[in-house]
Amino acid sequence: METEAKKHVFETAELGTAPFRCVAIEDTSIGADENGMIHIGGGQMTKPGGSCDYCGNGIVTFCWIVSKDKKRFKVGTTCVNKTGDAGLKKVVAKHISAKRKVARVKAVARQEIRIEAAKITLEELKGYFSNIESVHDWKAEKGETRYDDLIWMFKNSGHSGRYRVTRFIEKVAADLLPA
């Protein structure tokens, strides 16, 4: 006997018949400009997102769900997590972690471009950094400079160290070099 308590919340909301499958995750903020707006052509733009078919709240990440009776609807990740549907939750979590991985890879690629540019900027600022002693006393005693420190970092650091040095060089360049 089917009890009301056991009914899937999406079924109760008349979105379709259980079981429900998550078929896609859509991040509507992809391609948004610096103001968070999506350009839809003809000089028109729109805010990313839409509303959750379950709770009606505004959502940016759509979890596209298909019911057993082939009804297709979109809900937010928060609502998926509130369903008590462990299988659905797991699939959505997997989709989202894959998306985050892609976003991370893209972010690292963008940082790598800045790192390469900073190496060039460092050469432009060689005179400036060569007049500053190395931060390491034992290197400073040998006559090494801040320029040598930065070159060393670019050669020997991992990504995060090289990116840290990059942001430092960018900051110095913003103060010293004409735009």
Ligand SMILES: [Zn+2]
């Ligand atoms: Zn919702």
